[in-house]
Amino acid sequence: MATHQNSLLDSEPAAARSEIQQLVDDILRSAPFRTSRQCQDMFRFVVEHSLAGSEESLRERIIGMEVFGRAADYDTAADPVVRLRAADVRKRLAQYYQSRKSEPGDWTIDIPTGSYKAQFHRSEPATAQVPAPGSLMPSPAEAAGLSVIDSSASRDRRIARKRSWLFAALATCLSVVLVYILVQAKYTLVQTKPRPTNSLDLFWAPVLENPRPVLVCTGSNSVYLLSRQALDKYKKTHSSPQDTSANLERLVPPEDLKNFAGADFFPLKDTYLTLGDAWATAQISSLLTSHQHPFDLRFGNDLSFGDLRQGSAILIGAFNNSWTLNMTDNLRFVFESGDSPQMHIQDRVDRSRSWWPKGSQGNVAGDYAIVSRILESKTGGILVIIAGLNHEGTRAAGEFATTPQLIADFVKNSPKDWNKKNLQLVLHADVVNGIPSLPKVVAVHFW
Numbered sequence: 001m002a003t004h005q006n007s008l009l010d011s012e013p014a015a016a017r018s019e020i021q022q023l024v025d026d027i028l029r030s031a032p033f034r035t036s037r038q039c040q041d042m043f044r045f046v047v048e049h050s051l052a053g054s055e056e057s058l059r060e061r062i063i064g065m066e067v068f069g070r071a072a073d074y075d076t077a078a079d080p081v082v083r084l085r086a087a088d089v090r091k092r093l094a095q096y097y098q099s100r101k102s103e104p105g106d107w108t109i110d111i112p113t114g115s116y117k118a119q120f121h122r123s124e125p126a127t128a129q130v131p132a133p134g135s136l137m138p139s140p141a142e143a144a145g146l147s148v149i150d151s152s153a154s155r156d157r158r159i160a161r162k163r164s165w166l167f168a169a170l171a172t173c174l175s176v177v178l179v180y181i182l183v184q185a186k187y188t189l190v191q192t193k194p195r196p197t198n199s200l201d202l203f204w205a206p207v208l209e210n211p212r213p214v215l216v217c218t219g220s221n222s223v224y225l226l227s228r229q230a231l232d233k234y235k236k237t238h239s240s241p242q243d244t245s246a247n248l249e250r251l252v253p254p255e256d257l258k259n260f261a262g263a264d265f266f267p268l269k270d271t272y273l274t275l276g277d278a279w280a281t282a283q284i285s286s287l288l289t290s291h292q293h294p295f296d297l298r299f300g301n302d303l304s305f306g307d308l309r310q311g312s313a314i315l316i317g318a319f320n321n322s323w324t325l326n327m328t329d330n331l332r333f334v335f336e337s338g339d340s341p342q343m344h345i346q347d348r349v350d351r352s353r354s355w356w357p358k359g360s361q362g363n364v365a366g367d368y369a370i371v372s373r374i375l376e377s378k379t380g381g382i383l384v385i386i387a388g389l390n391h392e393g394t395r396a397a398g399e400f401a402t403t404p405q406l407i408a409d410f411v412k413n414s415p416k417d418w419n420k421k422n423l424q425l426v427l428h429a430d431v432v433n434g435i436p437s438l439p440k441v442v443a444v445h446f447w
Contacts, residue, residue, distance in 0.1 A: 020047075046111060046118050060083070206382045217315050223267070309380055328372060344368075367392045373423050
């Protein structure tokens with residue numbers, strides 16, 4: 001069992017530990033950390049075990065098990081959750097220290113790259129220079145390298161110094177006035193920046209008006225991989241096809257999967273995106289970047305309801321994103337699976353209207369999606385939802401929400417004050433070889 005005997009702070013008084021704990025609490029409450037529960041949990045775990053000198057607990061596999069709930073035999077190469085979150089923690093620590101004014105004697109905590117062990121540093125307070133015993137303190141003139149010649153010369157120098165101080169004070173005042181003018185000019189430019197004019201800007205204006213970073217939350221599909229042991233055993237009895245490169249991942253044919261047991265597979269969470277979700281996320285990120293608006297990309301499992309209350313959020317994906325289903329279940333157009341064998345979009349007001357994907361045997365020929373913009377959602381903030389029944393529909397919805405001409409065509413038949421209303425649109429897109437066509441609006445609801 002780990003003890004405190006190897007702690008980095010054994011040489012410090014007990015008050016030091018209290019100061020470290022206060023710093024940890026302040027970091028966890030800070031803006032960079034309070035939006036990520038996983039980063040909070042990892043930072044707290046690393047600090048506690050570093051203080052305790054428990055280096056055995058600061059290994060990647062142990063952290064994956066204790067902090068992220070991974071199995072004891074999980075593949076750290078295939079599931080880099082610890083490495084990814086460690087990099088995220090380091091980034092958030094840097095953001096915290098940039099926004100914090102440190103004083104001499106304050107503690108700092110950092111986690112060096114390549115290690116999961118926290119280091120603790122105390123900045124040294126500034127020390128004044130003390131003259132040696134028996135020596136005399138120099139006069140201000142002597143300290144400046146000057147010598148006193150006579151009273152007349154001293155008087156002239158005093159007059160010259162007064163003039164210098166006067167000019168210096170005048171220059172300082174002019175500098176302050178200049179800085180004030182520049183700040184006011186910058187503030188005026190920010191306050192008077194052009195108002196949204198086109199339909200796309202009007203659609204996104206409620207999101208962009210909030211200066212806080214936008215949470216962009218995408219779903220994560222369930223993926224099961226063969227364990228390394230099972231795959232190695234399979235390779236011993238099955239030679240690689242002639243056209244397969246040794247550097248490529250080995251794909252086991254579907255007919256051979258029946259020879260594997262459930263224990264041969266392990267699940268991966270928060271790792272893989274569908275092509276459609278990734279495409280929509282890239283489109284939204286590009287839009288926000290073009291408006292110079294900050295954003296924070298998240299997986300659904302790395303998000304809490306409290307995070308959504310911090311500001312605007314964009315949810316991408318439907319059945320692979322529980323936040324989408326939870327935040328839209330009270331709206332008119334909803335995603336349903338229910339007792340039916342297939343997922344679909346349902347009109348809750350007119351139950352005779354529903355929209356189902358087209359295709360067979362996993363090949364999608366047509367898909368439907370919903371784009372919602374809720375000005376006062378369950379979170380109290382603004383929500384934009386971009387989600388399809390399949391990932392092709394999500395891609396099409398992302399195309400719609402970021403294309404000026406598509407938004408402009410939709411606005412032509414909308415109420416004059418549409419930009420101030422909540423809205424939902426049901427979209428349809430044909431799909432050829434996994435690529436959706438430009439979506440068309442098939443149903444609209446404003447309120």
